[in-house]
Amino acid sequence: MTGEDSQSPYIGEHGKSTKQKHDSRTQTMPFLRLSRRAIAVAVATISLMILSVFAVWHFETPIFDVSPYVWVSSLTTGASLRAYDGETTEAFPLARSTPVGDKYLIGVGKADITGPVVEINFGGYASLPQKGTGLRQRIYARTFIIGDVSKPDNRIAYIILDTQSGDAAVRIGILEGVAALGSDYAMYGASNIAVTGTHQHSGPGAWFNYLLPQITSLGFSQQSYQAIVTGALLSIQRAHESLTEGYLDIGMTNITDGNLSRSLYAYMANPAEERAQYHASTDTTMTLVRLQRASDLKNIGVLSWYPVHGTSMLENNTHVTGDNKGVAAYLFEKKMASDANAAPGFVAGFSQANVGDTTPNVLGAWCDDGSGQMCSYENSTCADGKSESCHGRGPEFFKLDLGVSSCYEMGRRQYAGALDIYNNLSISSIPVVGTSVKSYHFYQNMSFFQFQLPNGSTVQTCPAALGYSFAAGTTDGPGAFDFTQADSGSPNASPLWAVVSNLLRTPTDEQTLCQHPKPILLDVGEMSEPYDWSPNIVDMQALRVGQLIIIISPSEATTMSGRRWRNAVHSEAASTIFKGSVDPVVVLGGPANVYAHYCATPEEYGIQRYEAASTLYGPWELPAYINLTLKNLAYLAPDATGAPPVGPTPPDNRQTSLSFISSVVFDGEPIDRTFGDCTSQPSTSYIVGDVINATFVGANPRNNLRLEGTFAAVEQLDSTGSWVQVRDDNDWSLVYTWERTDTILGHSSVVISWESEISAEAGTYRLRYYGDSKSLLGTITGFSGVSNGFAITT
Numbered sequence: 001m002t003g004e005d006s007q008s009p010y011i012g013e014h015g016k017s018t019k020q021k022h023d024s025r026t027q028t029m030p031f032l033r034l035s036r037r038a039i040a041v042a043v044a045t046i047s048l049m050i051l052s053v054f055a056v057w058h059f060e061t062p063i064f065d066v067s068p069y070v071w072v073s074s075l076t077t078g079a080s081l082r083a084y085d086g087e088t089t090e091a092f093p094l095a096r097s098t099p100v101g102d103k104y105l106i107g108v109g110k111a112d113i114t115g116p117v118v119e120i121n122f123g124g125y126a127s128l129p130q131k132g133t134g135l136r137q138r139i140y141a142r143t144f145i146i147g148d149v150s151k152p153d154n155r156i157a158y159i160i161l162d163t164q165s166g167d168a169a170v171r172i173g174i175l176e177g178v179a180a181l182g183s184d185y186a187m188y189g190a191s192n193i194a195v196t197g198t199h200q201h202s203g204p205g206a207w208f209n210y211l212l213p214q215i216t217s218l219g220f221s222q223q224s225y226q227a228i229v230t231g232a233l234l235s236i237q238r239a240h241e242s243l244t245e246g247y248l249d250i251g252m253t254n255i256t257d258g259n260l261s262r263s264l265y266a267y268m269a270n271p272a273e274e275r276a277q278y279h280a281s282t283d284t285t286m287t288l289v290r291l292q293r294a295s296d297l298k299n300i301g302v303l304s305w306y307p308v309h310g311t312s313m314l315e316n317n318t319h320v321t322g323d324n325k326g327v328a329a330y331l332f333e334k335k336m337a338s339d340a341n342a343a344p345g346f347v348a349g350f351s352q353a354n355v356g357d358t359t360p361n362v363l364g365a366w367c368d369d370g371s372g373q374m375c376s377y378e379n380s381t382c383a384d385g386k387s388e389s390c391h392g393r394g395p396e397f398f399k400l401d402l403g404v405s406s407c408y409e410m411g412r413r414q415y416a417g418a419l420d421i422y423n424n425l426s427i428s429s430i431p432v433v434g435t436s437v438k439s440y441h442f443y444q445n446m447s448f449f450q451f452q453l454p455n456g457s458t459v460q461t462c463p464a465a466l467g468y469s470f471a472a473g474t475t476d477g478p479g480a481f482d483f484t485q486a487d488s489g490s491p492n493a494s495p496l497w498a499v500v501s502n503l504l505r506t507p508t509d510e511q512t513l514c515q516h517p518k519p520i521l522l523d524v525g526e527m528s529e530p531y532d533w534s535p536n537i538v539d540m541q542a543l544r545v546g547q548l549i550i551i552i553s554p555s556e557a558t559t560m561s562g563r564r565w566r567n568a569v570h571s572e573a574a575s576t577i578f579k580g581s582v583d584p585v586v587v588l589g590g591p592a593n594v595y596a597h598y599c600a601t602p603e604e605y606g607i608q609r610y611e612a613a614s615t616l617y618g619p620w621e622l623p624a625y626i627n628l629t630l631k632n633l634a635y636l637a638p639d640a641t642g643a644p645p646v647g648p649t650p651p652d653n654r655q656t657s658l659s660f661i662s663s664v665v666f667d668g669e670p671i672d673r674t675f676g677d678c679t680s681q682p683s684t685s686y687i688v689g690d691v692i693n694a695t696f697v698g699a700n701p702r703n704n705l706r707l708e709g710t711f712a713a714v715e716q717l718d719s720t721g722s723w724v725q726v727r728d729d730n731d732w733s734l735v736y737t738w739e740r741t742d743t744i745l746g747h748s749s750v751v752i753s754w755e756s757e758i759s760a761e762a763g764t765y766r767l768r769y770y771g772d773s774k775s776l777l778g779t780i781t782g783f784s785g786v787s788n789g790f791a792i793t794t
């Protein structure tokens, strides 16, 4: 089968033998007569086959089990106001009613990035069976542009993607796209565009630049990649076109029920004196910046940072969502649509922070083996000594709805915290002052990068490698193999993986020593066939607006890593850039620009739980990131000129990536039916809170992503007798599910399911489905179908 996704340049034509290289590493490989490239292709294929076998064991049937539920009417209540958590900065200045900060150029933009919602593996859990079957909530790019009024070329563009992370391929695509927009956009580029991900785990994958995260998605999908890049560019254009003068104000709050440490055992390895400086084992502070335009003092957006994993939607969910941060943004934007102080087109950005060891599964990790026990503290195992039955529980886990209700609740908590801050900003805030807007960016090669620790010792980082505990996964998504966390490296662990790991690459002695005490499972940084498995080159970037400094992290920094990094920047910036004039506010955003897995502290690294096993560049990764950030901080000074050397160019694998993803062949209509026919009608009446379903003759949604549009809609009959659309794909309550019912004849069905909210108005409604079918000749034709009307009563 050929199609847009079937680029396989290394199969067949390039598969012939090339000259042998007999170094110490290839000699450990059993297939000496094959080229390394052929071996790599074979191994990649074998890995996929092995993974599919495991997949069949783990998931016998397509999973879909969304219990009807009614969510809290949180839009009006919110949480009670909480005291500001003073752990990061000084107290608020006095109350005021007019802006006192400096003026900046400000602009916000939002655009749809929802790629193929079916038949594509989700990015995040790296779980082969987790392929999309539909959509609960569209995902977005949200861009915040801030510029210097007097030097308008000095700008930053902070992009938040509802994706697992930033990525090297996506970043290159965005930079190319911005360059093509012409001279109006000449001030945006590598230095000042930050591409961050919310770290959700329920969106289409297959857009990653490097091979390792492509394995479960069967390679690279041009369609999935392009949806993100196109939407990100549109959000930049919208933000750029909305630029106007305005003010920035910072507020903070303490959201104590929004996260939990999922690796407390590792956290406790950090020095006691250091831990004693903090009241909790995760950061509970949300920092929020409000963008207020000067013309009418209306607010155009908010941009916040709060650390919590986007793993509320569980590994067995197969509907696209923005996870808890997607919910928070949805609720906030919806609330602002009727807020007198908010401008039309208000954009709410909920950005990820030092997320590494946090979990939204705040009730802790439990063994689903009938024992009623919590998982072990040290290595998150259950009575059988394995991690597979250990699962973190969200606040509404008992609903057994694949995480839907817990996700909504964890999003609501962040929304409520942000709203608290927002509502208080007119009373008190930290106004952003100092007109300069600065940034720097460079690429850093992490392979054997030597530098000095503050105590003078010289240490180095290493080529990327993943330890044994990587394969164990986490309590948010346990690994499918019998690896455990905090593994000593002499495993009873799956011999399969040991074999695959040796086939792939035996680490050099230098690498083994460098990564010590990590037992290396996958020496990904030294594997470049058929193309690089993981990044060795990372993006180092920081942005500054007034006294706000944003560290852009390529890795998921753990709680303590984020604190050390922020504190180091805070004290250096206070004494060098600001010279005591104003107290800097330092936040960390990521994972951004490239996905460089995790960043644990050296002490946590010694424990080798998942986060440390996934700290790619060895024990000194965090000190290296801090060294590189501080060394370049002077580029953020008001009078700074020039830029750091660009550094080595990372590989661009967009054209060379393998793909085993098949494209849509065709869609067929059952006899006597046409696309869009409603084959199962809703009842004639319901009570608010009921789940209302309709089934339609469907077609594959990959034929047309309907970006900026919708697959599903609820229409209400208004007083003039017209049908008005009142819900669409953006609404959490409206769920689109696609199912292939006959592969040979190309039949499929679509269920539109409205989990009507208790706040829904009484009235007459109907459900509509928008689809696009593909003929045998490849022509794609749009259609829509509608259900009978039904009444909702209170």
Ligand SMILES: *[C@@H]1O[C@H](CO)[C@@H](O)[C@H](O)[C@H]1NC(C)=O
Pocket: 081, 082, 083, 084, 251, 252, 253, 254, 420, 421, 424, 427, 428
């Ligand atoms: C909001 O303002 C009130 C009164 O000044 C204060 O008590 C409360 O802590 C503030 N809340 C936040 C989130 O800043």
Ligand SMILES: *[C@@H]1O[C@H](CO)[C@@H](O)[C@H](O)[C@H]1NC(C)=O
Pocket: 083, 084, 085, 086, 087, 254, 256, 279, 284
């Ligand atoms: C933040 O919340 C935690 C947990 O309730 C509490 O211990 C801490 O004192 C709060 N921080 C501040 C500054 O109030």
Ligand SMILES: *[C@@H]1O[C@H](CO)[C@@H](O)[C@H](O)[C@H]1NC(C)=O
Pocket: 063, 064, 065, 314, 315, 316, 368, 391, 400, 402
């Ligand atoms: C989904 O996974 C959770 C564990 O994380 C489990 O409790 C639940 O039973 C699973 N649901 C289905 C339908 O498999």
Ligand SMILES: *[C@@H]1O[C@H](CO)[C@@H](O)[C@H](O)[C@H]1NC(C)=O
Pocket: 445, 446, 447, 448, 648, 649
């Ligand atoms: C990165 O550094 C390693 C070790 O010094 C070197 O072998 C490699 O060529 C470098 N990569 C690039 C792209 O410069």
Ligand SMILES: *[C@@H]1O[C@H](CO)[C@@H](O)[C@H](O)[C@H]1NC(C)=O
Pocket: 450, 451, 452, 453, 454, 626, 627, 628, 630, 631
């Ligand atoms: C970073 O390391 C270099 C040596 O590579 C050293 O000269 C410098 O002092 C270090 N910077 C910081 C801030 O630790």
Ligand SMILES: *[C@@H]1O[C@H](CO)[C@@H](O)[C@H](O)[C@H]1NC(C)=O
Pocket: 453, 455, 456, 457
């Ligand atoms: C410097 O600190 C590192 C990390 O704590 C430690 O391993 C090393 O021994 C120290 N070096 C000296 C000279 O104290």
Ligand SMILES: *[C@@H]1O[C@H](CO)[C@@H](O)[C@H](O)[C@H]1NC(C)=O
Pocket: 376, 378, 379, 381, 484, 485, 486, 487, 488
């Ligand atoms: C997990 O931790 C327990 C308790 O420390 C220990 O007995 C067990 O050996 C550990 N398992 C592995 C595989 O490391």
Ligand SMILES: *[C@@H]1O[C@H](CO)[C@@H](O)[C@H](O)[C@H]1NC(C)=O
Pocket: 064, 065, 066, 691, 692, 693, 737, 751, 753
């Ligand atoms: C509605 O459709 C969904 C998705 O197919 C299904 O899980 C659910 O059971 C249906 N609910 C009702 C009330 O028919």
Ligand SMILES: CC(=O)N[C@H]1CO[C@H](CO)[C@@H](O)[C@@H]1O
Pocket: 256, 257, 258, 259, 260, 261, 280, 281, 282, 284, 362, 363
């Ligand atoms: C470390 C910490 O602050 N943990 C809190 C996380 O959230 C739960 C409730 O959801 C609290 O009970 C914990 O104290």
